[in-house]
Amino acid sequence: MGCMPQRRTELAAFLRSRRARITPADVGMPPGLRRRTPGLRREEVAQLAGVGVTWYTWLEQGRPINASVQVLDAVGRVLQLDVTEREHLYRLAGVPFVRQDVSDAEVVGEEVQGILDALDPLPAVVYSSRYDVQAANAAYRDIWPATTFVPRAERNVLLKLFTIPECCSSMVNSDEELPRMVGQLRAAYGRHVGEPGWETFIARLIHESPEFAQMWARGDVASPGSRLKVFRHASVGLINLTSVSLAIDGMAEHRIVVYTPADDASRAQIERLRIMEEPMIGCPAHRRKVSEIVAEREAERAAERAADRVADRVAEPVESHR
Structure with a gap:
């Protein structure tokens, strides 16, 4: 204070x-x-x-x-x-x-965005040290649209993995991967203790996810590294991917993560997904078309912006007459 x-x-x-x-x-x-x-x-x-x-x-x-x-x-x-x-x-x-009204290239720079795009058809993304999705290429957006069509404040992998219904989670080997991701988050948090943005983010996850709260309370730390991640996509089924993290000069606490298909079947699944006009997300019971969700979110944001404009006008101080 x-x-x-x-x-x-x-x-x-x-x-x-x-x-x-x-x-x-x-x-x-x-x-x-x-x-x-x-x-x-x-x-x-x-x-x-x-x-x-x-x-x-x-x-x-x-x-x-x-x-x-x-x-x-x-x-x-x-x-x-x-x-x-x-x-x-x-x-x-x-x-x-919140970098909400800017493109991915404006956030990470044209050069880094160009690298991501050149890696296509391999999914590639720039994560911050707390798993904010800062920029991605088309292949990444096709596989994980839920972390790219939402406002930037919500473009966070941990937020999606811990707050969506368990049945709709796309990560199959979450028992192995989620504790490690939380460990990486805690290791990064050590450099940001007391910062309002970080404290608010951690408090939100603890409040909204008992599972995250338990993992966080353990105090484990971990470092980034190559991992095998198994995902289930609502439209094509299982995809096995190997992730590799790469440092970025000039962008402290950010990294490019590239996902490589671990087998021929996974490579074929990605190719099938890339040519689909209307991919689905979610579990078999709750899956929906991406276009439907995007339209719904746009309508919600328009209503929120209208309400905020009204609130701002009401909150302005009354000017004195001279």
Whole structure:
């Protein structure tokens, strides 16, 4: 808690510096007269972002106010922040950063995305140290669509494996693999103890999965390595894959994981899956078409965005009349 005032001071300075570099012409506004300082005025940023002038002024002054994801996104768009700057803004505001409106290539870089794509037809993915799916190629998305068509905040392998119904889990040898994955998570957690994003993530898994809570309580640690993973896909059946982890220069605590078919039958299963127009996910009792789930999720997100916009308008401070 002691770092909060310092973080607000840094937030205020960061916003002022970003505002100063944006001219009215950059956002399609006339230059106007008698501008004493370069860049946009506070009231112009507030107007373009759709927030109250008083609220934005308080934010830029480093006052202890709450900022939602939607409002920070709007301010970030007006100030034309890139992905790195947006993440910095979120951290200073104390809000978990979700790379939701950017492509995989923007998250990991064109070069890394190009490597993933070149590995196709082998499934390949970039995981963070807590199993966030940062980027993937088409083969990976075909086999595990549930970790790629959801919002980025939900693109986490452990979250999917521990919170879906056991009957719908695609991992056959989970008794061997899940404890090892939790061990790798704990080893990485040692470098992030006390960080809000990590603590919230661990607390969520403990709350939603008694199985994860038990494994976490053991305190085991493990390191990445080559593993045999057995999956059951709702559309084609069993697929045996060998996973290999590769470090990435310039991306600490991230790794490329490549999955190679362990036998000819698994290679044939993947080839069958790649040409299917409507693959299914889930167990025999609950399986559904991917397109149906995607459409349903899109409708849910649209409703959530509409509700958030209403809540933001209600939460804005009432400006005093002068």
